[in-house]
Amino acid sequence: MRKHYREEGLAESGLAATPVAQFAAWFQQAATEGRLFEPNAMVVSTADAEGRPSSRTVLLKGFDERGFVFYTNYESRKGRDLSENPYVSLLFPWHPMARQVIVQGVARRTGRDETAAYFRTRPHGSQLGAWASAQSSVIATRAEVDAAYSELAARYPEGEQVPVPPHWGGFRVAPSSVEFWQGRENRLHDRLRYVAEPDGGWHVERLSP
Ligand SMILES: Cc1cc2nc3c(=O)[nH]c(=O)nc-3n(C[C@H](O)[C@H](O)[C@H](O)COP(=O)(O)O)c2cc1C
Numbered sequence: 001m002r003k004h005y006r007e008e009g010l011a012e013s014g015l016a017a018t019p020v021a022q023f024a025a026w027f028q029q030a031a032t033e034g035r036l037f038e039p040n041a042m043v044v045s046t047a048d049a050e051g052r053p054s055s056r057t058v059l060l061k062g063f064d065e066r067g068f069v070f071y072t073n074y075e076s077r078k079g080r081d082l083s084e085n086p087y088v089s090l091l092f093p094w095h096p097m098a099r100q101v102i103v104q105g106v107a108r109r110t111g112r113d114e115t116a117a118y119f120r121t122r123p124h125g126s127q128l129g130a131w132a133s134a135q136s137s138v139i140a141t142r143a144e145v146d147a148a149y150s151e152l153a154a155r156y157p158e159g160e161q162v163p164v165p166p167h168w169g170g171f172r173v174a175p176s177s178v179e180f181w182q183g184r185e186n187r188l189h190d191r192l193r194y195v196a197e198p199d200g201g202w203h204v205e206r207l208s209p
Contacts, residue, residue, distance in 0.1 A: 010182040010190035012204060019178035019194040019202060020065050023101060026094075026180065027063075035096040043091040044070065046081035054081065060090075061118065067174040068103060069110060071118060073135035075167045082107045088173055098183030103175050110170030119164045127162040128152045179207070 016022040030039035040060040047053045054077055062069040068090055073079055082088065090103040110118075119127060132149040139145065156162045179193040191207035 008182075009184060010180060010192055012192065012206070015180075015192060015204060017202075018065065019103075019175055019180075020063060022180060022194070023063065023178065026099065026101065030092075030094050030097060030099075033097070036094060039092075039094065041092075042068075042070075043093065044078060045089040045091070046078045047085055047087065048081045049084040051085075054078070060092075061170070067105065067172040069170050069172045071115070071168070071170045073130070073133070073165075073168050074109070075134065076136040079135075079167075082171060088171075090173055100179075100181040102179045102181070103173060104177045105173045105175040107171040107173045110172050112164070112169070115169035116164045118170065119162075119168070124156075124158050124162065128156065130165050130168045131162070184209070 016025060027039060030036050038059070041057050042060050043055050044058045045053055045055040056078060058070045058072060058078075060068055061071055074083070086106045086108065088105060088107045090105075092099075092101040094100060119130070122130075128149055131152050132145055152162075175194075175196070177193055177195045179191060182190040184190055187209060189209040191209060193205050193207055194202045195205060197203055
């Protein structure tokens, strides 16, 4: 299969009109081929106000022409970084398909209604977990979070509505460029990058492998 992709390559003529449409096509293949454990797992890189970078894996929970959405704790390191510096990179490491997609853009918080609608779709335990963990803060023991969770589970038993934590929600990354990387023979990979135009359109440029 990997060989097949390499032979197939990625040509300008085969690209969709927008990076999101092209992403949708690749994402659909990644999701249906079954060779990726979590095709929606992406590496999110942020930088703080001084430009110090950090990366972590996060799950993509939705995408459309407005951008790519993930959910997290706004007080986490990434949450704080993004409130100081909204520039972000998302990287999809689809190695078994010899593919990689890199999105660069600007992250903005999703509206509270959108966050609440998504929060309600999460399993009850995950909803409690969002309250129980002050994500990325240093803690003394595991017991601290287990105790916080137990307390919350007693307050909000299964079936009871858990309020949306104010410190938790989504970010939508509006892309300014999206690179599609397709592995090819002899390290002569295909790299096609959509770059946003001021008028809202896109132009595509080919990068040397
Ligand atoms: C496969 C996978 C999926 C993850 N998904 C999320 C997610 O959707 N949201 C999130 O906040 N953290 C997620 N995490 C945890 C993050 O990698 C990270 O540990 C956490 O968000 C704190 O990151 P920070 O301290 O850099 O902000 C995931 C981790 C893995 C390995």
